[in-house]
Amino acid sequence: MPIAKIEVCRPRTREEVAALIEAVYQAQLLALKVPEDDKQIRYIEHKPEHFPVPPSKTANYTLVEIQIFPGRSLDAKRRLYAEIAQRFGALGIQPTDITIVLHEPPLDNWGVGGKPASEIELGFRLDV
Numbered sequence: 750m751p752i753a754k755i756e757v758c759r760p761r762t763r764e765e766v767a768a769l770i771e772a773v774y775q776a777q778l779l780a781l782k783v784p785e786d787d788k789q790i791r792y793i794e795h796k797p798e799h800f801p802v803p804p805s806k807t808a809n810y811t812l813v814e815i816q817i818f819p820g821r822s823l824d825a826k827r828r829l830y831a832e833i834a835q836r837f838g839a840l841g842i843q844p845t846d847i848t849i850v851l852h853e854p855p856l857d858n859w860g861v862g863g864k865p866a867s868e869i870e871l872g873f874r875l876d877v
Contacts, residue, residue: 752815752816753777753813753815755790757812758794758795761794769811769840770788772833772837772840774790781817781825782877816854819853819856855867
């Protein structure tokens with residue numbers, strides 16, 4: 750049940766936005782083995798003055814933050830980073846303009862259906 754956020758500082762077309770969201774989704778499916786119907790990805794476009802770009806980056810700078818249940822291996826995370834970078838590269842975003850941050854709050858800190866995620870059957874494996 751990843752919850753992802755893609756943040757950018759320049760306008761993109763509807764098709765470009767859809768492609769970025771799909772790129773993160775496909776990377777999650779492959780690397781994290783999430784269920785097919787688990788697509789919780791938000792796209793946020795900031796005004797340039799509200800999102801300063803680090804000096805070594807371009808206007809294509811893209812920040813991806815993903816909150817995931819803990820338990821994924823370092824190899825799964827490596828694959829996730831590589832898949833996102835490759836897919837964004839195909840959309841014209843260089844790896845040097847991509848920052849990906851994973852947050853792994855404990856299952857007790859996820860409320861799902863009114864219960865802590867630690868107390869429900871998730872329906873998929875976390876140890877990938």
